[in-house]
Amino acid sequence: MHRLLAFLVLVGGLGAGTGWIISAPDALPEAEFSTPVEGDPARGAGIFTAAGCASCHHAPGSDDRLTLSGGQRFASDFGTFIAPNISPDPRQGIGAWSLHDFANALLRGVSPEGRHYYPAFPYTSYIRMEPRDVTDLWSYLNTLPASDVPSQPHEVGFPFSIRRGLGLWKQMYLDPAWHLTRADSDELRRGRYLVEALAHCGECHTPRDRFGGLERGAWLTGAPAPDGKGSIPGLTPDKLDWSAEDVAYYLETGFTPDYDSAGGHMVEVITNFAALSAEDRAAVAAYVKALPAGGVMD
Template structure:
């Protein structure tokens, strides 16, 4: 019996050790972007398409104040309420003392400079597909924004979800850099895929999630319950959205639907972001959505 207990204890310790190693944060290799020089003007377009200000400006900020990335907006979920952090260039309260490598690991791997997993309320599973050139340009642009010395507020997440090491196991299940639409048959579709699946991270809201909070890629963009518990987020596949490509593009520039309704909720800022992009980008998103299969199953 003692031997059996000893074997069980050793096996348990071995499994725990293996799990600890497998769930460790995995930042990008240090120096992987050495020599890269960003263009702040191009980075502004990346910043806009990625919706950085939409989540990180202060609650109720308007106009130019939305470029002060103070944080503080609250995002409710089934796992707790996440508060957007300060990502302004302030060296003490923001990310002003981060290196480009730090920024890249946070954006594409969900790993903080301190070596902790970031919660996937930050859509790094989508940003993992971001091109290195766009990431470097984004970093260059963010250095030009005003600093804020407002401290970030802690997330309101209880046990066991406050154990960040568990996010490592979550990443093993859901953090895939693979495209959902594996074949983009034209440059326009390729651009639309990049905007929808990477920069604009549309799937984060418009795709249903399973019990662990992972996106159900077999029902891609078919709609989902609103994380705050109020209503649903509409589907964007052709069986859910009957608009033509021109109507989708017009909505993304004006906020008006073909039925003369107007955009509301958090989508207001999404439309404002898309309206600031070139016409070709809105047309590319529309082409991507019209190319989706009914039911959203792409595999």
């Protein structure tokens, strides 16, 4: 009996040790984004808009979209996540970060202290960002006003408060592969990049499983609203019968073909897309029209 107990303790210890190793943050190699590179702030402004940074990180109720002091609340089944201060303030914001720190956050969901970020921050989409875009976005963020408003802690209870468990979650869901694999034109590739990477449309328009991971087999087919109030519509052809022109016009104006208008958080999304080029909106529309029915990809 004593030998069996000792064996079970040993097996349990080995299992716990393996889990601890597997769940460790997978940071970028030190060599990546460590060499000083001069980014292009003007180009980074476009990345900032397409990625919707202001939509989540400007202060609640404020018309100032460039002071990224955080504070907006995002309810979910796992708790309420509160957007942090990402202004250039060196104490309360990210002004003391290096480019490497910033890239680690965007592409790996890892903080400068080596902790996992919750995927309420859509690094599961940003992981597809091109290195130049990361650098240019970082360059632009450093030109914005600093705010000394402290970030608020997330309101997340046990067991989701154990961030180490996110390492196992990332093993399952942090995947840089494209959802729409067949993109045979420059326009379609641009649309894919905007939808699947920068604008992270799938984070809202795709249902999630019980662990909070996106259901890849139901890509962009619609989902319950994270706060439990209503639902988010699907974009696949069996859910949305708009023409490409309708989609592009909606992204510019917020008006549907039925003369309805965007509401909720989609108002912020329209604000971002309206500031992009007509070519970018047409590329997104082309992507939407290329989606297969039911969201099942090749």
